[in-house]
Amino acid sequence: MIYENYSQKYEAQVITLWNRCCIFDAIEVQKFRRQALFDDNFDPCLAWVALEGDQVMGFAYGTKRKFPYLERGLEPQRGWVNVIFVDPQARRQGVAGELLSRIEGSLAEAGARTITLGAYSPSYFFAGVDPENYPEAVSFFEGCGYVAGDTHYSMGKNLHGFRVPSQTEERRAGLEERGYRFVPFDYSRALQVLDFLQRELGAGWKRNALISMREDTAPDLMLLVIDPQGDVCGWCMRAIDGNPMRFGPIGNRGEGAQQRDRLGAPRPLLLRDVS
Numbered sequence: 049m050i051y052e053n054y055s056q057k058y059e060a061q062v063i064t065l066w067n068r069c070c071i072f073d074a075i076e077v078q079k080f081r082r083q084a085l086f087d088d089n090f091d092p093c094l095a096w097v098a099l100e101g102d103q104v105m106g107f108a109y110g111t112k113r114k115f116p117y118l119e120r121g122l123e124p125q126r127g128w129v130n131v132i133f134v135d136p137q138a139r140r141q142g143v144a145g146e147l148l149s150r151i152e153g154s155l156a157e158a159g160a161r162t163i164t165l166g167a168y169s170p171s172y173f174f175a176g177v178d179p180e181n182y183p184e185a186v187s188f189f190e191g192c193g194y195v196a197g198d199t200h201y202s203m204g205k206n207l208h209g210f211r212v213p214s215q216t217e218e219r220r221a222g223l224e225e226r227g228y229r230f231v232p233f234d235y236s237r238a239l240q241v242l243d244f245l246q247r248e249l250g251a252g253w254k255r256n257a258l259i260s261m262r263e264d265t266a267p268d269l270m271l272l273v274i275d276p277q278g279d280v281c282g283w284c285m286r287a288i289d290g291n292p293m294r295f296g297p298i299g300n301r302g303e304g305a306q307q308r309d310r311l312g313a314p315r316p317l318l319l320r321d322v323s
């Protein structure tokens with residue numbers, strides 16, 4: 049097996065292998081380009097292919113921030129492994145171990161002290177490792193010294209024939225009687241909304257709203273709750289990644305930085321201390 053840094057001539061093979069290996073998280077080339085190659089921090093030195101001749105048998109890439117991410121800044125002691133997969137025919141031969149150790153080495157050299165799997169804001173493919181769909185990945189990473197962190201849940205609902213339940217209507221009417229209002233976003237509240245998101249829910253949320261405002265999709269995609277004093281106290285958004293079926297995040301005042309974004313199946317975040 050030969051290991052080379054990623055280059056564009058491998059793009060089509062990487063996508064095909066990705067979709068054979070990560071079958072619950074299939075992607076199209078446009079998403080790969082948008083979220084990986086064209087991410088501000090993408091660095092081909094942290095992206096590796098494993099080759100048998102011209103054939104891509106494995107791929108992995110990691111990230112270290114070069115550009116500050118809103119109030120999180122550079123997070124200088126953090127690194128990420130965004131994705132890793134190996135052709136089923138080449139597994140249990142140490143290929144993933146080799147790919148991972150190359151990325152870990154570069155991340156540690158660049159100052160990272162902990163490595164997070166997936167969960168790279170703002171452009172993650174995986175919120176962590178999914179133990180139901182990828183149990184071999186959990187064994188692999190645990191064997192490499194990673195430990196489980198927070199658990200994330202995926203939730204979905206089929207809206208075919210959906211009607212707003214009467215209980216919800218009643219609760220809404222009760223809140224409206226008390227002076228709360230549920231309104232679509234409008235630009236008169238732009239700065240107020242951005243301030244609310246940064247203060248109550250964190251930089252990632254503010255960024256999603258900023259992008260939507262820049263693209264002028266915010267009035268269609270964002271809903272607000274206004275409290276009796278006229279302040280924003282709740283917010284939700286849909287289609288943040290362009291997928292019209294995606295709902296979330298959603299958050300209210302007082303929830304702190306608790307992320308409410310729903311993605312993927314239960315995925316404990318795996319972290320490794322490389323200090």
Ligand SMILES: CC(C)(COP(=O)(O)OP(=O)(O)OC[C@H]1O[C@@H](n2cnc3c(N)ncnc32)[C@H](O)[C@@H]1OP(=O)(O)O)[C@@H](O)C(=O)NCCC(=O)NCCS
Pocket residue numbers: 069070130131132133134135138139140141142143144145146174177182183184185186187188189191
């Ligand atoms: C997880 C994955 C990348 C591992 O690739 P690999 O090249 O087979 O891994 P390695 O050969 O380097 O394995 C190193 C060690 O990890 C552990 N391991 C790997 N696969 C395992 C499995 N299926 N069951 C138990 N332990 C496993 C073993 O300890 C192994 O050492 P050993 O073979 O000497 O026992 C591969 O199974 C894969 O592509 N899975 C699908 C995609 C995926 O889940 N990606 C992660 C989410 S991004």
